Amino acid sequence: MFRLNKKKLSTIGISLSCVLLLAVIVPLIRPPLLNVLKLPLSFLQFVSDEVGGLIFYHRNMVQNEILKKEIGILGQKLIEYDDVVLENARLSALFDFKQKTSYKVIAARVVGSSADDWSSVAIINKGVYHGIKNGYVAVSYKGLIGRVIEAGSRTSKVMLINDPNLSVSAAVQRSRQEGLVSGSLSGSLAMRYLPLESDIAVSDTIITSGLSQIYPKGIPIGKVVSVGYEFSGLSRYALLKPFVELSRLEEVLIIIP
Amino acid sequence: MKTTAYAALMLAFCLLQATWLNALKIFSVKPDILLITMIIAALNFKPGKALGFSVYAGVLKDILSPFPVGLHTLLFPLWSFFIIALSKKIVVDSTLLYSVLAAIIVILQSIGARMTLAFLGEDMPSGIFLRIMILGALYTALAMPIVWKLLKPLIEYRDAEDTIL
Numbered sequence: 001m002f003r004l005n006k007k008k009l010s011t012i013g014i015s016l017s018c019v020l021l022l023a024v025i026v027p028l029i030r031p032p033l034l035n036v037l038k039l040p041l042s043f044l045q046f047v048s049d050e051v052g053g054l055i056f057y058h059r060n061m062v063q064n065e066i067l068k069k070e071i072g073i074l075g076q077k078l079i080e081y082d083d084v085v086l087e088n089a090r091l092s093a094l095f096d097f098k099q100k101t102s103y104k105v106i107a108a109r110v111v112g113s114s115a116d117d118w119s120s121v122a123i124i125n126k127g128v129y130h131g132i133k134n135g136y137v138a139v140s141y142k143g144l145i146g147r148v149i150e151a152g153s154r155t156s157k158v159m160l161i162n163d164p165n166l167s168v169s170a171a172v173q174r175s176r177q178e179g180l181v182s183g184s185l186s187g188s189l190a191m192r193y194l195p196l197e198s199d200i201a202v203s204d205t206i207i208t209s210g211l212s213q214i215y216p217k218g219i220p221i222g223k224v225v226s227v228g229y230e231f232s233g234l235s236r237y238a239l240l241k242p243f244v245e246l247s248r249l250e251e252v253l254i255i256i257p
Numbered sequence: 258m259k260t261t262a263y264a265a266l267m268l269a270f271c272l273l274q275a276t277w278l279n280a281l282k283i284f285s286v287k288p289d290i291l292l293i294t295m296i297i298a299a300l301n302f303k304p305g306k307a308l309g310f311s312v313y314a315g316v317l318k319d320i321l322s323p324f325p326v327g328l329h330t331l332l333f334p335l336w337s338f339f340i341i342a343l344s345k346k347i348v349v350d351s352t353l354l355y356s357v358l359a360a361i362i363v364i365l366q367s368i369g370a371r372m373t374l375a376f377l378g379e380d381m382p383s384g385i386f387l388r389i390m391i392l393g394a395l396y397t398a399l400a401m402p403i404v405w406k407l408l409k410p411l412i413e414y415r416d417a418e419d420t421i422l
Contacts, residue, residue, distance in 0.1 A: 019312060019334055026319045026327030033320045037272065044276040052280065112275035115321040116329070117286050117389045118370050118381070123275070123321065149323055157323055162285075165379050184385050186285045247282065 031152030034123065038155050041112040042125060049250065103216065105139075105253040106130055111155070120163040120185055122146070122249055127154045135214065137255045143220035143243035144168065144208060145252050156254075160246050161221065162189060170221055171209035175199035178209050181221055181240065187247065189222055194236040200227055206240055216255065260306060262411055264313060267294050270404075271317040286392040288400035289363060291318055295333055296359055297405060299340035300349055301412045311337035325377060332369045336362050352402045360398040364390055 053060060108124035126132050128151050138145040138158045146166060150157040159166050162183030170181040170191060177198045179191040191206060204224045210217025222240035229236055270290045278287040291314050298310040315333035322328065340358065343349070349358060367390035371381055 015308070019330065022312065022316065023319075023327035023330040026316055026330050027325055030320050033316075037320065040272050041276060044272055048277050048280065112272075112321065113279055114323065115271060115274045115291060115318045116289070116370075117393055118374070119323050120285075121321075121323045159323060164381055164385060184382070185389065186385075247279065247285070 031127075031150065031155070034152050034155045034157075035127075038111060038125060041123065042109070045109075045111050104256040106132060106256060108132075108156070108252050108254060110249045110252060114157075117185070119165070120146075120160040120183060120246065121149070122158045122160060122252070124156050124158055124252055124254075125154070126254070127152045127156050129153050131256060132156050132254050136257070137215050137219075138252045139219055139255060140244050140249075140252060143222070144215065145244055145246070145249065147214065148254065158252060160249075161242060162186065162246050168215055168221065169209045169211040170206050172198075172200050172224075173205040173207050175204075178211065179238070181206065187241070188225070189240040189242055191224075191238040191240055192230070192235070194238065196229075196234075196236060198236055200224060200236070200238055202226060204238075206238075216257075259411065259414060260302075263294075263298065263302075263310065263408075266408065266411065267291065267298075267310065267314055268317065270294050271314075271321070275321050283396060284388060284392055286389055286396055288396040289366075289393065290397075290400060290404055292333075292336075292362060292366065292397060293359055293401055293404045294408065295337060296340060296355070296362060296401075297408055297412065299337040300344055300355070300358075304341050307341060308334055308337050324374070324379075326373070328370060328373050331373070332366060335369075336365060339365075352405055355405055356398040356401040359401045360394040363394040363397045367393060 106126060108126040108130075110122045111125050112123040114121040114123075122138075122145075124138075132148055132151045134148055134151050136148045136151075138148065144161055146158045146160040146163070148156050149159045160183070161168060161181065162185060164183055164185060166183060168181045169178070171178045175198075177194065177200055179194045179198075181189050181191045183189050191200075194200060202224050206221045206224065208215040208217060208219040208221060220243050222242040224238045225241050226239045227236060228239075270293075274287070274290055278290065281287055295311050295314040298314075299307040301307075302310065311333040312330060315327065315330035318329040318333075319327045340362070343358075349355065367386065371386050374381060
């Protein structure tokens with residue numbers, strides 16, 4: 001089928017070397033190339049959002065009504081919360097506790113995602129130029145989204161929490177039971193390494209534990225939907241539904257430490 | 258002319274895969290239309306151009322991926338070479354065969370990707386791997402006739418460049 005003479009062999013050798021070299025340098029040339037693609041990606045995402053808005057007009061209208069009611073309830077809660085914050089400030093000052101500063105954040109828009117199914121990555125329209133660096137944490141007003149893994153000059157890649165290569169040190173809000181949350185490239189997350197006697201139940205809220213010092217403490221991750229035993233029988237696991245709908249991300253907030 | 262148009266279409270398909278196709282995800286899996294364009298190029302262009310397109314498609318996909326090496330830049334030319342060799346042995350001329358070939362390539366790509374990721378220390382649970390591989394193969398095979406129908410007029414278009422050659 002393929003007769004190889006000296007000339008053909010050298011051509012194949014050179015081509016193969018070029019491909020190998022390209023495969024090695026692709027990660028290096030990725031950020032500038034991604035910057036070039038930023039504009040068409042933003043445009044397509046904009047069109048996609050607008051078309052989605054038209055198609056799901058009725059659903060959005062119903063959601064809008066529900067959200068308006070929720071705003072009313074949350075407004076009430078915010079007033080109560082303000083009272084608690086003031087009281088906390090008074091008590092902290094009284095006991096000379098170090099005040100916890102609120103996070104400084106940068107808002108960014110999601111312009112695309114990874115083209116393959118082997119990773120869960122969102123591409124955002126802000127980069128080093130806007131103050132974003134590798135390792136910064138991405139959140140939304142609902143909870144944790146992921147972590148910046150590649151900050152280009154004007155775009156960045158955020159690895160989402162449903163990617164199996166991203167693990168978050170987490171805790172059950174009610175019992176402070178700690179575990180490790182990781183993703184499965186789907187709509188749910190798994191909290192693993194829970195001891196057999198761990199105090200965890202369905203509907204428990206899972207938050208970041210702050211142990212790894214990468215993720216600030218107390219960021220909501222998700223709600224427990226089921227609890228089971230690992231195949232080995234040595235520990236338990238819990239399946240979580242993330243608070244943030246990761247398949248429909250539009251905006252993210254990047255926490256500046 | 259035809260080559261430039263096809264390259265532009267590949268870029269457009271890459272952008273669509275990173276944006277619009279997210280709305281068509283089933284169990285977090287979307288059809289790989291960039292891989293489809295690579296397969297169509299391997300079956301319809303001359304080997305040199307087909308391999309060039311496969312490297313181009315691989316680089317495009319790697320721009321949007323988080324992996325530490327150009328995984329697709331490495332694997333796409335390999336599949337392209339395999340398809341060119343296969344098309345010399347058997348005639349691939351029906352849409353059904355195109356779809357079967359797409360499914361096989363997705364399975365091979367999944368195995369290749371998992372092996373490369375494992376080699377790089379990024380292991381993936383078997384359940385997730387099987388889900389992505391099987392659903393990805395089926396979904397890409399289903400998408401093949403649609404993409405082929407879109408690209409067929411361009412493939413069948415004979416421009417001056419082809420006439421000379």
